[in-house]
Amino acid sequence: METRELRYFVAVAEELHFGRAALRLGIAQPPLSRAIGQLERRLGVTLLERTSRTVALTEAGTVLLREGRAALDAVAAAERRTRRAALGAAELVLVTKAGASSELLPRLLDAYAAEPGSVAVDVVLCGIGQQEGLLRDGRADVALLHLPFDSTAGLDFEELGTERQVLVLPAGHPAAARESLTMAEAISVPGLPPPRWPGSDGPGPEIRDHAQLLQLIALGRASAVLPASVRSQLRPELTTVPVVDAPPVTTVIAWPPHSRSRPLALLIRTATRL
Amino acid sequence: METRELRYFVAVAEELHFGRAALRLGIAQPPLSRAIGQLERRLGVTLLERTSRTVALTEAGTVLLREGRAALDAVAAAERRTRRAALGAAELVLVTKAGASSELLPRLLDAYAAEPGSVAVDVVLCGIGQQEGLLRDGRADVALLHLPFDSTAGLDFEELGTERQVLVLPAGHPAAARESLTMAEAISVPGLPPPRWPGSDGPGPEIRDHAQLLQLIALGRASAVLPASVRSQLRPELTTVPVVDAPPVTTVIAWPPHSRSRPLALLIRTATRL
DNA sequence: CTAATTGATACCCGTGCGGTATCGATGCGC
DNA sequence: GCGCATCGATACCGCACGGGTATCAATTAG
Incomplete structure (x- = not known):
């Protein structure tokens, strides 16, 4: 064929x-x-x-x-x-969801840049659920994914860490005063519906990445259950409440099988040691 | 291209x-x-x-x-x-190393056959290290692999169980009397060199599957560190000694990504429940 | 019943793939 | 050092096949 x-x-x-x-x-x-x-x-x-x-x-x-x-x-x-190998321009393309891993990523890039033998890392931010496609068709070399939201189907990966999830919502909202919430409560906060993720249908605007999502929340139009590390990048008008029974989120570094080039292997090793 | x-x-x-x-x-x-x-x-x-x-x-x-x-x-x-989908002949091709998983496989096949909605399973026995290739090029649908020996690169998998490893050697050999061995001792048993696995070079015959390996051991020409479950299929002239510091072996059921057909999903579910 | 839509067929043309013959370069034997 | 063998590249040719236009056949809407 x-x-x-x-x-x-x-x-x-x-x-x-x-x-x-x-x-x-x-x-x-x-x-x-x-x-x-x-x-x-x-x-x-x-x-x-x-x-x-x-x-x-x-x-x-x-x-x-x-x-x-x-x-x-x-x-x-x-x-x-x-083509990229021929350019000789040894560089890695790392892809992650826009707005996600905002805490981990700078640390990883700094640590990697400090390693001897590291190469330039091109960071690509993409919408939700697009990372795997970029890895599969060769536009990217390595991705930061978040289980269980992203799928690692057909990819090799290493776990980098696990965090609990929190509900992100406007600071002024009554529910912001709660000490903690259950998942059932979190997805039914009055006036703040969960956003519509790509692929699901329903009313309301479909969000494409985390930056959009946070903006939507700041506008008082939605709330969302997200990994706790988003707190490091929240604007003051947003606040978080722990969601006790939300599944923990595992951040993984993933790459296409059979492609552990030396710079990639170094990046992976650096990431797992963070 | x-x-x-x-x-x-x-x-x-x-x-x-x-x-x-x-x-x-x-x-x-x-x-x-x-x-x-x-x-x-x-x-x-x-x-x-x-x-x-x-x-x-x-x-x-x-x-x-x-x-x-x-x-x-x-x-x-x-x-x-x-082509296979067009034949309509709904069947799964399961591939495993000849001589391996001899205990698990019959149980899995029996349990699966008893499930409503199961289809015929074609079992293919192949040499060591060939399973991934069969999965990747579509000749097989699902495989039983043994970590850390086989690679799951590019495959989805579920763990089925872990077992310790034992040294398999002729019953009459002096080392057969030992209670246990270390890895260092196991690979240096006098007169019984470890076999040459495919891909490695060196003297001696290269073995292609577990059946060959067991025969070689029965002939008094080799010994090998293998998962403990081999004991169920050993001929009386062979015996085993636990190897205390050998890495445990994990049996996994693996399949190509994006291919969870209904019969395959059922087989995987059956396997994980065993 | 007519017209519009849509996939299949008929036919033609040009690109490009594969073949043979041959060249040019390199390494080896005498 | 010279001829010879080896091996990849080039030149040239013929035909198969991919793509184009024109048209047909079948189905459905009005």
Whole structure:
């Protein structure tokens, strides 16, 4: 199977429409129909059920969509990492959620920079849930993740530390006076609904990163249960209340398997020793 | 980057010889040279240093070899899993080292078969260190691994249990009378050298799986430190002595990320409940 | 019943992949 | 030192295949 065929199939499978998929791919519709047909014939598998009005994935098509995306990511990662390796510009790209790990990250960067043999670290801040994608397709080398929110599926990782969670809310709110809260109480604070995380549907604005989230809380429009370390970066108008039964959050440093370059290994070792 | 280009590059990078690589690929040498040249030009990267007598990998080439193999595995996995999904023959392929987990595996298979909604499980026994490859390229769905010997790099896994290690040796040997041994003593038992594991070099025969290993020990030609559960399958002429300071062995059930099909999830759940 | 939409088919053209023949460079034997 | 063998690169050629346009066939909305 060629990557071109995979790209074509993934486009059609995502659009469920040959015309739109062809447009997205920058080719005409007939060659696309033919390519998919050839792919199906070569695999001996029906990937799409199509009438002249609708296109639907078969069981096998669903599998190929998932696996094909992963394969395309792997190819893209190979290309990106090769290019970066050739630049000789030995540097690491570290990705973390904007607004998260604000306490740990500077310490890590300082400690790493002080190590002999360390290289430049490019810090990329991204939205929630995007880190794994960046690692998988080679745009990043290493990430700080927070279990159990982020998934380490397909990644190697080391635990860096665990912290309890607190409810973040405006200082003036009645609930701010409480000594502690339960999870049930925290998610039902009057007037301060929990934010809508990406992927979930529902009313209200969807937040994209921690900075947005804190702003939303400061506006008195939401509250959120977050790792205790956010306290170090809170503006004075925000306060926190411990949530006793919230699951503890584990910060981990994660990297793609089979990629422990020397600078990366050093960074990981530095992180675990903090 | 097309998979064809990746296949070509990996072949040359492994052979370090255009002629042999072309032979292996079933094409002539000139098109191969051209293809590699085009790939380098498109990437803007020198992958191979070549004189008219030698071919050597550059730094970037080393990266592309590693990443390219992973990407090709991912593509192969996509193809295999799609074909299998289309057969509709819902079945799982479980892979484990021949001779290992001989106690756990039957219990797991029995318990799983008794679950409603379980599917046929195809058990594949392979040599040491081959399981991860089978998982990565889609020939298997799930594996039983033994930490710290096997690597879980790039795999999801759940721990199933931990056991101590024992030295396995012929019953008649003087050391068999000992109550316990240290690791240092175990690997230097007179006349019974530890076997040569795949990947390491040295004198003596290289063993490929646990069955071979046990036979070698029965012949009085070797001894080995193995998980305590081997005792359940030892022939009477073999005996064991606890090794007090050997690292404990953890048996894990591992699977490729993003592939928790319903039957697989059930198998994993069954395993963790054993 | 007609028109619009959408995927499949027919046909043509040009790129590019693979083949053979050959060159140029390098190392080795005599 | 000279010829020879080895090996990668280059030149050139033919054809397969990917992509384009035009059109058909099937389905559905109005």
